[in-house]
Amino acid sequence: MMKPEISTLQTVAIVINAITPTAVLSVPSATIGFASNDGWISVLIAAAAGVIIAIAMAAICRGNPGLLFVEWIESRLGKTAGILIGFLFGVYYFNAFCMIVRQFANFIADMVLDETPIVMLIIVMVAVSAFSIAHGIEAIARSAALVLLMVIIVIPISIGLNFDDINLKRLLPFFDAGAARIGLATISPILWMSEVSILFIVQPYMKYPKSVMRASVIGSVGSSVQLLVVTVMSVSIFGAEVVRMMSYPLFNTVGIVEVGEFLERIEIFTVSVWGMTMYVKMAVFLFGSVHCFTHALRLKSSTHVLFGISMLAIVTTIVTWPRNTELGQFVIVDSVPFLTLFNLIIPACIAIGLLVTRGKGAEKEAQTP
Amino acid sequence: MKSTIRSAMMAVVLLSLCIMTTGCWNRIELNELAITSATGVDWDGHNWVMSYQVLIPSAISAGIGTSGSGTPQSPVIVYSTKGKSIREAMMHSFSESPRKLFYAHNRVVIISEEVARRGFNELLDVYFRNSGPRETVSMLVTPGTARRVLEQFMQLQIIPGEGMKDIILSEARNSSILPNIPVYQMGMNLTGDAKSGVLPEIYISGKEDTSTLDSFTHTTIPSKLKLGRLAIMHNDRMIGWMNRRQSLGVSFLRGEVKQTTIVTPCTDEQGHRGFDTFVIQHSSTRLKPKLTGGKLSYTAKVDASGVLTESDCAQNLYKPDITKKMESKVAQQIQQILKGAWKQGQQMGADVFGAAEKAHRKYPKAWKQWSKDWNSVFAETPLEVQAQFRITRMGLSNKSFQYLTEKDKKG
Numbered sequence: 001m002m003k004p005e006i007s008t009l010q011t012v013a014i015v016i017n018a019i020t021p022t023a024v025l026s027v028p029s030a031t032i033g034f035a036s037n038d039g040w041i042s043v044l045i046a047a048a049a050g051v052i053i054a055i056a057m058a059a060i061c062r063g064n065p066g067l068l069f070v071e072w073i074e075s076r077l078g079k080t081a082g083i084l085i086g087f088l089f090g091v092y093y094f095n096a097f098c099m100i101v102r103q104f105a106n107f108i109a110d111m112v113l114d115e116t117p118i119v120m121l122i123i124v125m126v127a128v129s130a131f132s133i134a135h136g137i138e139a140i141a142r143s144a145a146l147v148l149l150m151v152i153i154v155i156p157i158s159i160g161l162n163f164d165d166i167n168l169k170r171l172l173p174f175f176d177a178g179a180a181r182i183g184l185a186t187i188s189p190i191l192w193m194s195e196v197s198i199l200f201i202v203q204p205y206m207k208y209p210k211s212v213m214r215a216s217v218i219g220s221v222g223s224s225v226q227l228l229v230v231t232v233m234s235v236s237i238f239g240a241e242v243v244r245m246m247s248y249p250l251f252n253t254v255g256i257v258e259v260g261e262f263l264e265r266i267e268i269f270t271v272s273v274w275g276m277t278m279y280v281k282m283a284v285f286l287f288g289s290v291h292c293f294t295h296a297l298r299l300k301s302s303t304h305v306l307f308g309i310s311m312l313a314i315v316t317t318i319v320t321w322p323r324n325t326e327l328g329q330f331v332i333v334d335s336v337p338f339l340t341l342f343n344l345i346i347p348a349c350i351a352i353g354l355l356v357t358r359g360k361g362a363e364k365e366a367q368t369p
Numbered sequence: 370m371k372s373t374i375r376s377a378m379m380a381v382v383l384l385s386l387c388i389m390t391t392g393c394w395n396r397i398e399l400n401e402l403a404i405t406s407a408t409g410v411d412w413d414g415h416n417w418v419m420s421y422q423v424l425i426p427s428a429i430s431a432g433i434g435t436s437g438s439g440t441p442q443s444p445v446i447v448y449s450t451k452g453k454s455i456r457e458a459m460m461h462s463f464s465e466s467p468r469k470l471f472y473a474h475n476r477v478v479i480i481s482e483e484v485a486r487r488g489f490n491e492l493l494d495v496y497f498r499n500s501g502p503r504e505t506v507s508m509l510v511t512p513g514t515a516r517r518v519l520e521q522f523m524q525l526q527i528i529p530g531e532g533m534k535d536i537i538l539s540e541a542r543n544s545s546i547l548p549n550i551p552v553y554q555m556g557m558n559l560t561g562d563a564k565s566g567v568l569p570e571i572y573i574s575g576k577e578d579t580s581t582l583d584s585f586t587h588t589t590i591p592s593k594l595k596l597g598r599l600a601i602m603h604n605d606r607m608i609g610w611m612n613r614r615q616s617l618g619v620s621f622l623r624g625e626v627k628q629t630t631i632v633t634p635c636t637d638e639q640g641h642r643g644f645d646t647f648v649i650q651h652s653s654t655r656l657k658p659k660l661t662g663g664k665l666s667y668t669a670k671v672d673a674s675g676v677l678t679e680s681d682c683a684q685n686l687y688k689p690d691i692t693k694k695m696e697s698k699v700a701q702q703i704q705q706i707l708k709g710a711w712k713q714g715q716q717m718g719a720d721v722f723g724a725a726e727k728a729h730r731k732y733p734k735a736w737k738q739w740s741k742d743w744n745s746v747f748a749e750t751p752l753e754v755q756a757q758f759r760i761t762r763m764g765l766s767n768k769s770f771q772y773l774t775e776k777d778k779k780g
Contacts, residue, residue, distance in 0.1 A: 111500050169726075173733035238553065241560035245497060256505050256553055264505070265473070 005207040006141040008215050013144035014202055015219025016151075017280040020226045022103055023192035024274070026331050027227050028234045028249045034185035035177040036240040037170060040231045042185035047224030049186070050193030053344070054220035057196050058213040060351050061203040069200050070295035077353045085346065086296025089200075092342040093288035094309060098317045100285060101125050103331065104278045105317070106324045107248065111271065122317050129282040130310040133290060134303065137205050140283045147276045154273045155229060161257045161266070166236045189227055191336060194343035196220050201288045247328075250274070286313070403468035406445065406530025408506075409515030410480045412487055413451070419458040420449040420516040421470060422530050429527055441582045444527050447519045455495050472502040476534035478552070479515040479571060480508065485600060485607035493559075493605075496552045504553035507534050509571040510600040510607065518571055520580040521594050533594060537569060540596050545626040546617045547596050555602075562736075563725035563743060564604050567611075567619060570597040603719040611713055618710025621703065622669060622722040626652040631675075633698040635682040643681025647699055647760070650675045658728045660735065665746065667724060671703055671756040677763050683774075686763050700756040711752040720747045 006014075031039035064072045069089075074082025105121040113121065132139055159166075175182070196216055203212045234249040237256070243249045254267040290309055294302045321327040409420035428442040448465065452458030462470050480489055496502050511518045519529070526532030541549040547569035550558075558566030575592025584590045599616035600607050611619065620626050628650055635645045652673040659666050677686070677695070684691050714721055725743050729736040739746045 114500065169730065172730040176729075176733050239557050239561060242497075242553065242556050252504070252553070255503070256551070258505055265503075 004136050004138040004205055006138060006202070006205050007145075007207055008211045010141035010145045011199075011202055011206055011212070011215035012219045012222065013148040014141060014280075014284055015196055015198065015215060016148055016222045016226070017144045017277050018198045018284045019192055019195045019219070019223040021274060021277040021281045022100055022331075023189065023223065023227055024230045024250050025103065025107070025248060027189050027192060028231045028243060029246065030188040030332050031185040031231055032235060032240050032243045032249075035182045037172070037235050038175060038177040038182050039185060039235060039240070040171060040228060041174070042182050043189050043224065043228050043231050045182070046186045046189030046193055047221070047228065049190045050196070050220045050224055051217060053190075053194050054196045054216040055213065056351070057199050057347060058216035060347060060354065061199050061212045061216075062210070063354050064203060064209070066204060066209060068204050068291075068295060070292060072204070073350065076357050077350075081353070083296050085350065086292045088346065089342070090289050090292035090296060092338075093285050093292060094313065094316075095338070097129075097282060097285040097289055098313050098320065099327070099331065099335065100278070100282050101129075101313065101317045102321055102327050104275075104282070106327060108275075110247065110324075111251065119318055122314055125279075125282060126286075126310050126314050126317075128279060129286045130306055132279070132283045133287050133306055137202070137287060140280065140287060141205075143276075143283070144280045147273070147280050150273045151226070151277060154270060155226070158254055158270060159229070159233070161259070161263075162233060162237060162253055165253075165256060166233065168232075168236050170236045170239050171232065187336060188332065189224075191339040191343065192227075193220060193223060194339060197343045197347055198284060198288060200347070201291055202284075286310070397469065401468055402471040403462075403466055404471050405475045406528050407519050407533060408472070408475055408478045409449075409519045410455070410478065410484050410489070410492060411449075411515050412481065412484045416451045416453060417455050417458045417491075418449050418451050418516070419455060419462075420447060420519050421462065422447050422519040423466075423468075423470070424474075424528060443522075443582060445529060447516065449516055455491055475502060475506050476530045477507045477509055477537075479511055479518050479533075480568075481515045482510055482512045482600075482607065484515075485510050485568070485602070488605045490605050493552065493556050497556065504556075505551045507537050508550050508552055508555055508568050509533065509537065509596075510568045511571050513573070517573065517578070518594065520578060521573060521592065522579045522582070522584065522590075523594060524590060529594070533571065536594070536596060537571075540569070541625075541627070543628050545620045545629040546613050547599060548620060548623075548625055558721075559602065559605050561723075561726060562729045562740065563720035563723070563747075565719040565721045566602040567616075567721050568600040568602060568607075570600055570610070571595070572597050601714075601717055601719045601721060603717075608719060609717050611710065611717075614706060615710040615713045618706040618708075619714075619721055621652065621654055621671060621707050622656055622710060624652075624654040624656075626654075626673075630678075631699050631702050633695070633702050635680070635684070635695070635698070637682040637684055639683060641682060644679075645677060645682065645695055645698075646679035647675045647695075647758075648678050649673050649758075650761070656722065656724065656727055658724070658731050660732055665728060665732075665735075665739070666751045666753065667727075668753045668755065669707055671700075671707070671754065673699075673703065673757065674759040674761045675699075677760055680770075692760055696758045696760055699758040703756040703758065704754045707754045707756070708752065715748045715750075718744045718748065720744070724750070 027043065028039065031042045035042050067075060070082055070086035073085050101122055104125060105118050108121050109116070109118050132143065196219060199212060199216055203209055206212060206215070230250050233253050234243045237253050238249070246252050251267045251271060254270045257266055258264045286309070290302055290306045293299065293309065294305045299305050321330065403421070403423045404426070405421045406424055407422040411418040411420065422445050424445055425442065428444045450458045450461035450465070452461055459470065478492070480492070496504055496506070521529060523529045523532035526535065537547065537549045540547050548567065550566070550568055555566055555568070571594055573592050574595040577591035579590045579592050598613060599611040599619060601609050601611055617629060626649065628648065631647045631649060632644050633647070634642065636642050652671065655670045657668050657670070659668060680686070686692060711722070720743065724747060728739060
């Protein structure tokens with residue numbers, strides 16, 4: 001069977017859709033909560049940090065001669081390290097997937113289907129993600145590109161419709177919150193930006209693996225732009241104080257649009273497009289988990305792994321957070337060490353390992369005819 | 370053969386799945402909903418009294434007063450429920466209404482003066498917490514009970530809730546005396562730097578109620594819903610009223626004047642006194658804080674332009690000095706309106722002009738000190754008004770009618 005191939009643009013779409021869907025929900029509340037009207041400055045700082053992380057990740061990925069993630073790590077750092085890292089990443093993507101599913105299910109329950117049992121929502125979401133993965137990474141990549149196109153269309157329309165309500169003076173005075181609070185507020189967006197580490201999994205499938213650097217940086221910048229737009233819009237429309245009490249400021253901003261008496265309640269369009277990005281994100285993370293487990297544990301049938309992991313994900317998602325508020329706490333506070341470990345520390349360890357075994361890699365590459 | 374059977378089985382499975390995926394989990398049919406067009410909030414001393422103006426779709430589709438063979442039916446019905454909290458009161462509606470209340474089409478929320486003076490944080494919480502009610506609902510205050518306002522029919526509009534929203538939107542657009550304040554705006558104002566906000570008043574003008582369809586058999590109705598003064602809020606409580614002139618001043622200072630009418634006195638050469646009426650079609654206000662010698666002051670620069678729509682004095686409007694005189698009179702009038710509103714705001718201890726935000730943005734360091742007791746800082750802050758008015762058009766006649774008649778008398 002031919003190895004699936006995805007284009008650079010599709011990779012960019014995957015990176016953006018792997019970062020922003022959940023980030024746009026929690027970043028405005030988290031940054032504005034800490035840094036008030038300076039929240040956007042925190043997002044800008046996080047964007048700069050995000051680009052550095054993206055460059056570092058792409059630099060590590062470029063060391064991959066074209067092998068799948070776990071195989072590559074095994075070939076360079078040894079079998080045990082390969083299995084361990086593959087397994088750990090499998091666990092990470094699985095946990096992240098559960099968190100994303102629950103965030104989405106909570107949102108749908110809060111905003112639209114408040115009487116539908118959350119179990120049903122979770123089952124449907126996991127089933128759809130599993131269905132798309134069954135069609136392979138190419139299907140996810142194509143969907144990601146289409147969804148990105150819709151996001152690009154929706155953002156200017158949203159800004160245009162909210163134009164009368166936007167008052168950029170609400171961002172003033174700059175640096176009012178103080179350096180400490182602005183710094184604290186950067187943690188959440190930086191961690192979301194570090195999800196660019198999905199490139200470890202995706203890069204081997206790229207048609208032009210050398211362009212991973214471009215895809216990584218463009219993806220990171222694209223995500224930052226979205227986060228910045230949402231944060232600036234939230235503050236400039238509502239002011240910092242009211243945003244603190246909003247769970248989903250992104251949708252509140254669109255929710256207040258009233259053009260005459262014929263155009264109102266249009267947030268459903270934004271919710272629909274955002275919902276699509278969420279499905280792409282869920283698919284990407286479930287794919288990551290299935291991919292890592294299948295290769296780390298040397299399982300023959302990834303379909304069975306997909307089925308098993310999906311079932312486990314449904315149960316985990318339901319049982320882990322009996323209350324919605326616990327998830328909120330988890331996303332903003334508890335996920336900090338979790339994301340730091342898997343998106344920053346382990347990649348850094350991999351980089352060090354690769355540097356140490358550089359000779360071995362070169363030797364192997366030289367042997368390859 | 371095998372694959373044909375397999376395909377057929379798959380088709381059967383997929384078709385049977387269709388039965389389960391109709392998209393209807395907890396579906397609610399339209400005829401199970403009580404669509405609310407206006408909500409009233411009263412306080413009886415211990416409990417919240419929530420009143421709902423619910424649409425009767427069949428009556429609306431038939432048209433008001435069109436009786437056909439039967440008696441005319443009211444397009445709305447009003448009922449109230451009580452509770453310790455707002456949502457509890459709303460829940461009690463299930464005990465008396467055959468339909469579930471649906472707030473997505475609610476246009477206005479009327480709060481009684483009593484509720485406004487007691488404080489209404491709970492109401493704002495309900496709006497921000499639940500997805501059903503919209504934050505774009507317009508808020509109004511009434512001096513009596515909110516329920517009585519909901520019971521009134523309106524002229525020209527079949528659905529009174531819709532009509533009330535239209536009145537406030539039209540008022541904000543055409544006279545700019547009272548603003549339309551959606552719930553989210555109220556939340557923003559009360560959490561802003563000044564912790565102050567405003568709400569328009571709605572009241573029943575006339576002694577009797579217009580709550581029966583019989584009233585519409587005459588060309589006049591016994592009472593009308595009217596917009597009146599401006600309620601001033603501070604820290605989520607109402608602290609008093611501003612009259613309509615002061616309210617216009619607030620609109621000017623907040624830069625929210627879209628169109629308004631200014632009447633200035635005039636005297637012609639014969640000593641005849643009358644009034645000139647101008648419609649301001651464009652106005653922008655720049656309220657700027659200034660710190661001189663540690664003392665804060667404000668300058669409001671108003672730049673307005675408009676049209677002369679009525680003149681009662683015998684003046685030759687071709688003469689530039691007469692035009693200039695008229696312009697300066699309007700400017701003076703605007704100046705007085707602004708100063709009156711500022712003074713009233715200071716007396717009431719409520720900065721509803723956005724002055725606190727401006728001071729915070731321009732002097733963030735000093736703000737840390739001022740914010741501790743902004744009201745006392747604000748109470749002693751002078752306002753200087755620099756108003757400019759330009760008459761863009763004199764209308765379709767360049768001389769007042771009075772001028773022509775006076776000239777004829779002379780001739």
